[in-house]
Amino acid sequence: MKNEFTYISEFINQIDVCCPNCGxxxxxxSDANNRNNxxxxxxxxxxxKIWNGQSSTYYYSNNYKExxxxxxxxxxxxxxxxxxxxTKQIKNQTLFAYNKEHLNFLEEYINDSIRERRQGEYGWKNTSLESRLPKWLLLSKNREVILKAIKEIKEIN
Ligand SMILES: [Zn+2]
Structure with missing residues (x-):
């Protein structure tokens, strides 16, 4: 599980959230070298709030609240x-980014994938990364609406 976690790890040291108290x-x-911190x-x-979770356990479960x-x-x-x-709702999916760098990364990645397709190359530059991203995010029919959504998120922030 830890290997699969690697690509995203650079984006989760500083995560922008809605305050649960005031919105x-x-x-x-989070300290990348010590998730307990x-x-x-x-x-x-x-x-x-200080986090007291299990810093060695990574998971993708839907039952995450437990x-x-x-x-x-x-x-x-x-x-x-x-x-x-x-975050932004697209159809019945939620586009989300941990921070602005992650948002830029997604935008660049989707743009790159369009360029590569046009060049007629053999698929994706980074197949391991592709498998980590949700399928709907990479469907060509969704690209336009996703790029537009990313732009809108950037404009209001
Ligand atoms: Zn607050």
Whole structure:
């Protein structure tokens, strides 16, 4: 499970979330070398919290509220499971990003995949990464609407 976790790990050291107390944009900070050192702080209302989860457990489960490990692949931060700040509903799916860098990464990745298809190359540059991203995100029929959604998220933030 840890290998599969690698590609996303650079985006989860600082995660922008909606404060569960006041709804403002706030942040969860985590030390990449020590996930036990993870805390939430809202500069607006002052709410703060230290994470006490299982720092060695990574999972993708849908039953994430019942577990205290590090969750990836859902529109919540990996630790406290607070709602992410950068989200947008597309059809019945949720586009989400942990922070602005992650949002830019998704945008670039989708743009790259369009370029590669046009060049007629053999599929994706990074197949291991492709398998980590949700299928609907990579469907060519969805690209236009996803890129538009990313642009809209950027404009309001
Ligand atoms: Zn707050």
């Amino acid at each position: 403002s944009k706030s942040v969860v900070k 993870t805390r939430f702080i809202c500069s607006k209302c002052g709410k703060s 577990s205290e490990g590090i969750l990836i692949g859902h529109p919540v931060d990996c630790y406290f499971k607070y709602p992410l700040w950068y």
